[in-house]
Amino acid sequence: MDGDPRWLDDRERRAWIAFLTAAGLLGRRLDRQLEHDAGLSHLQYEILVRLSAATGHELRMTELADSLVDSKSKLTYQIDRLEQAGLVRRRSCRSDMRAVYAVLTDAGRRKLEQAAPAHVATVRELFIDVLTPEQLDVIGTALDEVGRRLRTEP
Known part of the structure; x- marks a missing residue:
């Protein structure tokens, strides 16, 4: 970075x-919700979700x-x-x-089926239902753009 930093203004x-x-x-x-209800961490739950959605319910570790x-x-x-x-x-x-x-x-599939309803209800309660459809659209678009930039930069 050259020169003085661009400090964040109040809105930023x-x-x-x-x-x-x-x-x-x-x-x-x-x-906390996943640990209490299913004995899983959020990362473990997301691993099960990704594997469940994958062809053959498997993914290469990379x-x-x-x-x-991660x-x-x-x-x-x-x-x-x-x-x-x-x-x-x-499996190799x-x-x-x-x-x-x-x-x-x-x-693992049964554990995911058992954990998903309470987890989705919590996601709805704490995030989805707090926002209007328009706010969800803006957040989705904005965070997609941030993710796209982070994935393309070295």
């Missing part, structure tokens, strides 16, 4: 602080880490825990010995 600072506060509080509440926007080491730890609980299993790739897939088990 308000938006930034509001985003950080809401994201942090929402993340903590969703973690693909899964990319979709979760480090491979953190993902490996979570997969270890889910595997110990019987919710996920690993016959054509590429370096590739490892995470596969949703029947127990």
Whole structure:
């Protein structure tokens, strides 16, 4: 960066602080809800969701880490825990010995089906139903753009 920084003005600072506060509080509440109701962390729940939606209910570990926007080491730890609980299993790739897939088990599918209703109700209560449809459109468009920029920058 060259020269003096472009400091945030009052409107920009308000938006930034509001985003950080809401994201942090929402993340903590969703973690607590999932832990209480299903014995899962939010990240573990999202892993099960991604695997459930994938073709064959499996994803290559690198693909899964990319979709979760998380480090491979953190993902490996979570997969270890889910595997110990019987919710996920690993399988190697016959054509590429370096590739490892995470596969949703029947127990993992049942756990997700059990956890999803309360989780979706909490998401609705704390986020979706608080906003108007227009606000949801603006937030979705804006955060898509932020995500797109972050994914394309080195």
